[in-house]
Amino acid sequence: MGRSANDLPPDPLREVRRGLLLTGLGTWLALTVHSLLAVPSREGRAPAEEGLWLAVMAAFAFTLFVAVKFVERRSTRLWLAALQLVLALVGNALLDGNSVLAGLTLLVAAQVGLCLPVGLSVLWVLAQTAGLLSVFLPYWSVTDAWAYASGYLCFQLFAVTTTRVALREAEARGRLSVLLEELRITRALLSEASRQAERLDIARDLHDVAGHHLSALSMNLQVALHLTPDGPARAPVERADHVARCLLADVRQTVQGLRGAPDVEFTRDLKVLIGAVPVPVRLNLPPDVRITCGVRAQVLLRTAQEALTNVARHARASQVWLTVGQADGLLSMDIRDDGRGAAELRFGCGLSGMQERLESLGGTLHVHTERGAGLTLQARLPLRGPA
């Protein structure tokens, strides 16, 4: 079984948006409370005006919450940012160009920094600042209005830069954790391969050295038996011949065990692969499935390896199902995940290599996926044929 799904590399955008939501709502609360407590800006205000201002502030918070927490589509988030900008400017105008409440524009700038490239974000911020200036001008001297607006321009640019840097940093961390997972899988496979190679070496040595000498000993004892007439010497020669044959059989059995039957190796290696991926994998490998061909076992193992690596890299899945079966002269391996899938699938080196390997043995590869509905890989290999 793999480790918990919590070990998955986090979605960088989601991570930054979570931080933005908390700081955004905190900033909104601080600015609103400050505006409520700042008596001079509220003196002589009619209750209806107060109510309208509160409604505008509540609408700003609600839009911020929805845009940052729930909306995935970039264009919708931009529309909601524009709505927040209008609400921030209206709220500000209702408080006679309150210089502190203008801080709400920073929250809009931070959201825009996550949706648009730098150049467009700066243009947006400039337009936002022009809007702010037009709200300040009726209530402040030109010098003061310009001073506040230019100050907020710098803060907004800072907000855009900060969110972009946070996004890049989270993306870099995500890439690093994927690389670490790949490294972990490769290390597990390498150590398994080197263990296997060592055992193969020992098996070869045993077969070539001990096996050879024991065969020679057994043949010589056979000759000795023929040459030994019935008498007291014959019984020990017969026992020696029997012991030599037993030893030879034992060595052959040990060599066979060290080389390992392909299906035993396949099951063990598949479990090693599964243990190295960061997503829980439910393995269904019925005991009657017997992969007696080492080449087919290797192709299926490489298929599983690439599929599981892809799950770790692309899927953001919380569960994988891996089923190996055997029916109608075909070996089958289905690997399904419940991750984000893909709207359009373009084969890279991984999937192409997998397909080429399977087809070289007369097999096939089918991939089914839809955005949000995970991905299923179906590999089929004929039990007989080229190998």
Ligand SMILES: Nc1ncnc2c1ncn2[C@@H]1O[C@H](COP(=O)(O)OP(=O)(O)OP(=O)(O)O)[C@@H](O)[C@H]1O
């Ligand atoms: N389990 C999956 N979930 C979602 N998308 C996937 C999954 N597996 C593959 N993909 C998509 O299919 C594409 C092709 O995968 P493929 O393995 O061929 O290339 P790759 O993983 O991008 O790079 P590499 O050549 O290093 O394997 C991926 O880039 C990814 O978009």
Ligand SMILES: [Mg+2]
């Ligand atoms: Mg791949």
